[in-house]
Amino acid sequence: GKIIEKPCHVCRGTGTVRGRHKIQVTIPKGVDNGSRLRVSGKGEAGTRGGPSGDLYVYLFIKEHTLFTREGYDVLCEVPISFVQATLGAEVDVPTLDGKVKLTVPEGTQSGTVFRLREKGVPRLHGRGRGDQHVRVKVITPQKLNDKQKELLREFAVAGGDQVYGEEKSWFKKMKDVFGG
Structure with a gap:
């Protein structure tokens, strides 16, 4: 080995300096809560001039106000009126891509679930999407003349x-x- 007589005042002879850096990370569509991404070569500096290690980023997904996620499927609840449930109607339903029309058949009961194919979360590596499940909630009028x-x-x-x-x-x- 060598003894460094005048070590660097920044690294104190170790050859590495601690610091913070911003790194741009691309998050793929369809990742779920607790997913881990590996960023090669952006971790701790290697020892004795070796290559840097990998950085692991753990993802925590924030809950949405309208949608609940179950795997690649998405669930939401849509209120409809007593008249719409009884006579049938077309209602606007929010999806991840914007609003779509849902045909509610006549005689629909509160709690009925409809499926919108391919309107859920994109699958990892681009192999299709999950479905969206829409639960209708019939609102009973409270103030009638x-x-x-x-x-x-x-x-x-x-x-x-x-x-x-x-x-x-x-x-x-x-x-x-x-x-x-």
């Missing part, structure tokens, strides 16, 4: 459903029980 209520009562009677009128007060119920 008198005309709307009457039309719904007529609808229920026409369908053979039992319709409950205005709720009787406790005193009216007691009066009915005791014949007053």
Whole structure:
């Protein structure tokens, strides 16, 4: 070996200097949470003039407000009205690529799931895409005017459903029980 009589004041004779560098990393489509990317030659400096090691980048995917990911498939929930569910409709559905039209058939129940093929996350190495699953949620109206209520009562009677009128007060119920 050699003894360095006047070592460098920056590296103190080791031949390496600690520092921070920005590195541009290309993240491929379709990576998932916890994926690891290797960047060759961008790690720690090699010893005794050897080549630099590799840098490993671990990826953590931020959750989306509309979409939930399951593998390469994407799930989302879309609210539809009672009328749209009953009579059928075309609704706009958000996808990773923008909005698309989804045909909701008449009589659709809340919680029904529709599949949009090839609208999910791209598969690694470019071999197609996953699907998007759309769960519809039927929103029940909360504030109805008198005309709307009457039309719904007529609808229920026409369908053979039992319709409950205005709720009787406790005193009216007691009066009915005791014949007053």
